[in-house]
Amino acid sequence: MPEFTGGAIGGDLLAAVPFGDIVNYITPLTATLFAVALIFTVFAIISRPEKQLDIVFGTDAVYAKEVTPDELKFRRFMAVACGIATLGAMVSGDIFNFTLFVSLIGITIIGIVAAVKNQHVLNAAFQYGIVAMTATVPLFAGAAITLATTGTLSIWELSAGTGVPLIAKLLLLLGVMGEGIAPFYAAKTELFRAPGAPYVILIHVSSLLMFLRVIEILLAV
Amino acid sequence: MNEYTIGLAVAFTGIAVAFLALARERDDLHRLLLTDLAEILALAVIALVGTDLAEALILPGLVVGISELMALSEIYLKKERLYDEPTERVHFEVMDTAPGILGAVLVVYGVVLAGFSGGAVAGLGVLFWFLCKGHREQFELLETVSGYAWAAWIGAFLVFMLLPQYWFFAVMVAGTAVLVKVMTKMSLLGTMRGGQDA
Numbered sequence: 271m272p273e274f275t276g277g278a279i280g281g282d283l284l285a286a287v288p289f290g291d292i293v294n295y296i297t298p299l300t301a302t303l304f305a306v307a308l309i310f311t312v313f314a315i316i317s318r319p320e321k322q323l324d325i326v327f328g329t330d331a332v333y334a335k336e337v338t339p340d341e342l343k344f345r346r347f348m349a350v351a352c353g354i355a356t357l358g359a360m361v362s363g364d365i366f367n368f369t370l371f372v373s374l375i376g377i378t379i380i381g382i383v384a385a386v387k388n389q390h391v392l393n394a395a396f397q398y399g400i401v402a403m404t405a406t407v408p409l410f411a412g413a414a415i416t417l418a419t420t421g422t423l424s425i426w427e428l429s430a431g432t433g434v435p436l437i438a439k440l441l442l443l444l445g446v447m448g449e450g451i452a453p454f455y456a457a458k459t460e461l462f463r464a465p466g467a468p469y470v471i472l473i474h475v476s477s478l479l480m481f482l483r484v485i486e487i488l489l490a491v
Numbered sequence: 492m493n494e495y496t497i498g499l500a501v502a503f504t505g506i507a508v509a510f511l512a513l514a515r516e517r518d519d520l521h522r523l524l525l526t527d528l529a530e531i532l533a534l535a536v537i538a539l540v541g542t543d544l545a546e547a548l549i550l551p552g553l554v555v556g557i558s559e560l561m562a563l564s565e566i567y568l569k570k571e572r573l574y575d576e577p578t579e580r581v582h583f584e585v586m587d588t589a590p591g592i593l594g595a596v597l598v599v600y601g602v603v604l605a606g607f608s609g610g611a612v613a614g615l616g617v618l619f620w621f622l623c624k625g626h627r628e629q630f631e632l633l634e635t636v637s638g639y640a641w642a643a644w645i646g647a648f649l650v651f652m653l654l655p656q657y658w659f660f661a662v663m664v665a666g667t668a669v670l671v672k673v674m675t676k677m678s679l680l681g682t683m684r685g686g687q688d689a
Contacts, residue, residue: 366551370551370555374555376559377555377558377559377562380559380562380563380566381562384562384565384569387569389570392566392569392570393570395566396519396563396567396570399559399562400513400526400563402559403526403530403556403559403560404526406530406552406555406556407506407529407530407532407533410533410534410537410548410552411506411533411536411537413537413548414536414537414539414540414548415536417540417542417545418495423544
């Protein structure tokens with residue numbers, strides 16, 4: 271196993287978790303990110319969904335939006351899957367595994383949102399899905415170019431200074447930006463015009479953690 | 492300029508064209524199709540590396556692409572309220588006479604090939620058969636078979652890790668399981684036509 275030299279931003283190596291030749295690593299940074307993802311995954315498992323109230327404009331009446339058990343089960347499953355994918359992306363010691371986990375996060379975010387049977391929400395989910403799907407192109411292209419120029423995808427070996435081309439790094443970043451764009455749809459509110467807590471929180475948390483991790487990877491390789 | 496650079500240039504030209512089309516297209520269905528085009532070009536970029544590792548990376552890339560495409564198609568159906576099954580389907584006479592023979596030939600040939608490519612060929616046979624015949628009751632059966640195949644596959648990997656001296660047995664189990672799994676995966680596509688059980 272090569273010497274660990276990726277500690278520039280992540281801190282010293284705490285532990286290595288080998289699966290064959292894929293070696294996940296835990297540094298203070300990735301351990302923190304892992305813990306945050308774990309906490310929010312547990313939240314998604316144990317908490318009950320909120321019931322959103324809509325005020326009828328100009329009157330005292332309110333609508334209560336009910337969450338059906340089917341929808342609840344599906345969204346909780348997707349939220350937990352999203353949490354697990356985030357956990358994997360946080361400790362992955364291999365660029366391709368990281369990209370796969372990131373695209374898995376993208377898919378599960380689509381799932382969390384798309385369970386809501388509401389025209390606006392489905393429209394927004396579709397548009398986000400198109401972005402997430404096209405984002406896998408730069409994501410995988412970045413990993414493939416890294417593999418072609420350096421001959422490896424292991425962050426252990428890449429961090430020894432094999433010289434990952436700048437274009438591969440930029441493509442990787444672009445891909446993560448595309449997959450993690452969901453919180454920006456909050457500005458369009460359609461994505462969130464539905465009873466969503468606590469599952470929508472996982473969309474934000476996973477996107478945030480994804481960005482923090484990709485920065486660590488890009489500075490390490 | 493080596494071959495890899497030329498290939499990369501061609502692939503990225505294709506990606507640029509796909510993204511340009513995607514930016515100009517306004518119809519949602521066509522945009523969905525165009526994203527699939529972009530996905531395939533991403534696979535081309537991976538394939539350009541041309542090593543065993545690249546081959547191992549194409550499969551997960553393909554799975555991610557297909558699963559996203561299927562999720563988005565489902566959202567599109569919901570979004571456009573396309574619930575009804577079409578009453579008139581494409582129907583040729585060959586679809587009444589050929590499925591048995593063609594399906595059998597493809598499945599047998601797939602079993603001979605074995606492994607992943609064999610699974611794809613055999614799956615194509617089963618897919619064709621389901622496409623031409625009925626599909627209602629087979630859905631859950633296929634899911635069950637696929638689940639057992641997956642479990643056998645994982646079991647084979649555990650044998651690799653824990654009891655490496657029995658590697659030949661594990662190779663056989665993993666090969667068969669992957670064949671069955673890819674086959675059922677593909678035939679699931681043949682059963683998907685919207686409606687209640689899709």
